[in-house]
Structure formats: structure tokens, C-alpha cells
Amino acid sequence: MSHRVLIYSRFPKAMMVRIGQRFELMDAAGKPPHEMFTTEQLAGITAMITAGGTPLGADMMDRMPKLGAIVCYGTGYDGVDLAAAAQRKIAVGHSPGANASSVADIAMTLMLAATRRLLPADDYVRGGGWSSAKPSPMMRPQAGMRGRRIGVYGMGEIGRKIAARAAAFETEVGYFSRSRHDVPYQYLPSLEALADWCSVLMIAVRAGADTHHAVDAGILKRLGEDGCVVNISRGSVIDEQALVKALADNTIAGAGLDVFEQEPHAPDALTALPNVVLTPHIGGHTLESHTAMQDCVIANLEAFFAGKPLPYQVRGG
């Protein structure tokens, strides 16, 4: 008999197929599980897979009294109430580092596209502006990468990979993180100091209560009118309303965002702006990182059902 696993969020089909070959899936398809399954069904669940950002609190855990493992697909687990899980002796696992390269790549993609104004440039060619030599303020030359100061906020696995990529573009890389790391980049003592120092702020910090709206109107003002902010972490780290205002009144020059406060929604005020590049949380969305994340999910679940500790357990989870 194969083990039953609750699917709490919506996942790519390829993932469902692969996990489905090993376990019996109870797919809530992104809806509240108690709307999809009976109380009895929920009572039988011992393990579940969730996207780390999906809210998962004590009330939901209490609907599944036999729950022993919450397995997050991806690095993040900010939606999971870790204290509530610990209290109920539920192990929390994730996929550390499995998507770090892919996420760092999308961070670079967004930075380059935003600073070189790729979207207006493509539009200028497709719309005939180029062939008719139509003047376009968006096509004025911008500062390139060489000599730019790239500030990385957070120096975990993704932050390091962003820093290594950015340094190859002949930039200066600096960072701020709760603690200094043994990396060949300048350490700035605060987020304020990093924003003052850099012209591109790359947000790679782990989301949580301590980083909620860490990038606010004050930080954006410090970034300055030539500044650009890129977020591939979680939408909650930026005050989105302040960002929209800073972009609209040219307090900063541009932004590249893969994450938003209320996913899967990007506010209309943001999507109306020409100086932003927006992607639908696809940082970890590559073939190889999906495979690597699935490997972690499967390893965590197999260990759990074999009565062993999760190999990829969240610290404190």
C-alpha cells in the first residue's frame, strides 16, 4: 500500500506525475482542504506537501491530528507556523539550495532587463518606433553594469550566487546580512548603508517577521533616482505601495520583481508602469530546479514514512 500525501498548494503537472508515482495523492488543488475532503479523510493524513509561502497555521494543522510531516516545495517556509508545528511535533522539511542557481539567474535577468530597459527596447523594435526613428525617452542611454555598485541584501545560498554572477559583470559587489560572511564582497553594516552605497539593490533575504517591509520608502529614497530594486525573495520584504509610489514619481529608476505581496496578483498600479519588469514567481521554475526540488520532497517523504528524520529539515522546524 502506498502512503497518502495531501497536496496543499498548486504544483506543476510534471511534479504531480513524479510524486504520484510514489505516493497516493490527495490533491486539494490550491483550495482549503476541508472544502475538498471530509473530516475523516483529513484525520487520516500524516504527511503533506506545500509551497513554502502558502499560509499554514495552527488551525489547519488541528484539522489533521495525525499530521507528522510538512514538506515544503522549494527553499522558503515562511507560510508555515513553525512554532505551531513544533508544538504538535510536526517535522517541517524543505528543498534547501535546490533552486538557488535558477533563482539567482532570474535575479540577474530582472536586473539586466530593468537597467537596460529591455521591455521598452523590444517594444520600440516591434512597434516600428525604431524604423521610423521616433524619439523615445525610454531609449536614452543608461548606465551599464561596468563599475556599478550592486548591493545584495541577504548572503545565503541565493545571495552568494547572485553576488558571483554580478561580479562577473565588472561590478563592485557589497552586501548586508545579519552577520558577516567569509565572502570576497564589501560588508555594509545596515540595510540603510547598503542602499546609500549601491545603485542596484538585490533582495535575497529570507522572508519573516523581521524582514517584513524592510525595504520601505526610506530605503528606496536612499537607493536614489538612478537606483533599481530587484526582488526574488518574497513580496513581503518590500512595502509594495511605497515601491509603486517611488517608481511612479521617479524616486528610483526601475524595478524587477519575481514576487509580490498578494500572489498571484500584481497590483494594477504596478503593472501600469513602464519602468518595471514583472515575472510570475518563476525564479525556481526551471527543469533542473524542479527536478532537484522534487528530489528533496521525495527524500523527505520517504524518510518520514520509514520513521527516519527528514534529510532536509528546516532549522527549528
Add this chain to the structure above:
Amino acid sequence: MSHRVLIYSRFPKAMMVRIGQRFELMDAAGKPPHEMFTTEQLAGITAMITAGGTPLGADMMDRMPKLGAIVCYGTGYDGVDLAAAAQRKIAVGHSPGANASSVADIAMTLMLAATRRLLPADDYVRGGGWSSAKPSPMMRPQAGMRGRRIGVYGMGEIGRKIAARAAAFETEVGYFSRSRHDVPYQYLPSLEALADWCSVLMIAVRAGADTHHAVDAGILKRLGEDGCVVNISRGSVIDEQALVKALADNTIAGAGLDVFEQEPHAPDALTALPNVVLTPHIGGHTLESHTAMQDCVIANLEAFFAGKPLPYQVRGG
């Protein structure tokens, strides 16, 4: 008395201002000079500035019998008939390397945007596809950079900078060039072998008769259905019709193009495709590379008017 200089192509305003502070400009504004100036005026011209790609043949040189210096803005000089210039003892200068970093950056921007499908992704967010969970074949996960084979065609200054940037994305980098270079990348013995080996072909070769349509239907077929081609060199290096066909029938997966066969025009068949990213020849179009190119132009002109050899002379020019 300041020296007179013919402006043969259209240039950014900032460049015209800076050059205009030092020399008296006769601006043909991109039109044939003999339509803008009298035979007498042309007969007095001793120096001119041109975009390297603009055709400049013997017939045009003969309208300016006193012409002693053709100064190209940028690295390229493929529009200039070097043999005709040599025959008339006209020195040809350019701006070697001044824009190499900027051009390498746009190559990376195009590669990342094309392989990660940035334009459809942005459109998916802005158009509401994401928030309504609308299925989109363009949003299927693609291969990321890690472990990808990046083939660089041409290993001049721009090719080296592309290779260094690409290697930082945890890729394997290979190259083909007329000769082997002392670089830490795998050398492939032919363009065919490079196309067979790589999944992204980065065209950084100098344009000329020997590279005209070097990337043709056969090379694109070797690149394969997961392959992507990026061109930041000159449009003439790719057979554009073959490229459109290969993109339309999925012989290759995508393309990123900063250059086109008939600039400033991109064919309608190309602009209609969803799997291409198009920029209006902005590779060297950053503040710092414009300044560096202007430095070379000014140094070449000042040396010429002082009766000295051009400091940035084209080899054989």
C-alpha cells in the same frame, strides 16, 4: 579656427554636443552627404565620423578628394571599404574595446531573457493570465543556465567578456574562432562543431565577407530544438530568413537579437514571433561606453589634425 568634420551617420545628441565643442560639425544627419552639401563643401572635408556599419565605398570617398581620416564610432568598421581607403591613403580609426562590456552585457541580457521567456512572463503578469491561472504553453519550465553549454562564436574582446559572464552562471563555455586563444574554455574546431555542442550560440564574431550568413539553416538545425541563438555582432552574420523559418517551425527554441540585416528594420516575420527578444542595436548604448567611444573619436581626430597617426587605427585601415 576649429577643424571641420563631416558627420556621416545619425548619432546620439550627447555625442554631437561633446564632439561639437571641439570641432565644427557638418551634419548630414544620416542622409547622403551630396544631398546635404555642395560639391565645394565636400571637396573641403578632410575628416569624417561614421557608424562602422554604414556603407562607405570608393564612390563616396571620391566625392571628398581631401579626405584623410575616416573615424568609426564603435568597434565595427564593416561598412568601410578598407581597400578603397588604403588606396586613397585615408586612415581608418575606430573605438576598439570601448563598448565591449556594454555589448557583452546586452548579449547576456538577451540570452537570459530568451531562455527564461521573460517577455511572455511579463505579459502573463500584466495581462492577468497569472492571477486567473490561465494555462500558457509559454510558461512551461525551461532549462536554466546551470550546466548549459554556451557556445561563443568569435573570441575577441567582446567574446571574452561574454564567456567570462556566462561562466559565472555555472555553465560550460566553449568557443570557435579562426585561431585558438589562451582562454580557459573548450575550443571547438568549427562553427558546425560548436553548434552541435552548445545549446546557446552567442555570435560575437567580427562581420565581414568571410562571416556573411555564417549562421545559416544548417547551423541552426545543429543547434537543435532546445537551442537559442543570440546576435550582438552584425545582422549580416545570420541568414535572417533562415532564422525566421527556424524560429517559426521550432527548429530552434528562441533568439535574442540586437542587430539585423537591414537596420533600422526588423522584418515583420521576426517581430511577429513570441520566442524572440529584439533590441534596437543598443549593445554599446550605455552612458559609459558612449563616453569611452567619444574619447576614442576625439583622440583619433585630434591626432589626425595634429598630423600624427591615429591612436586607434583599424588594422589594415
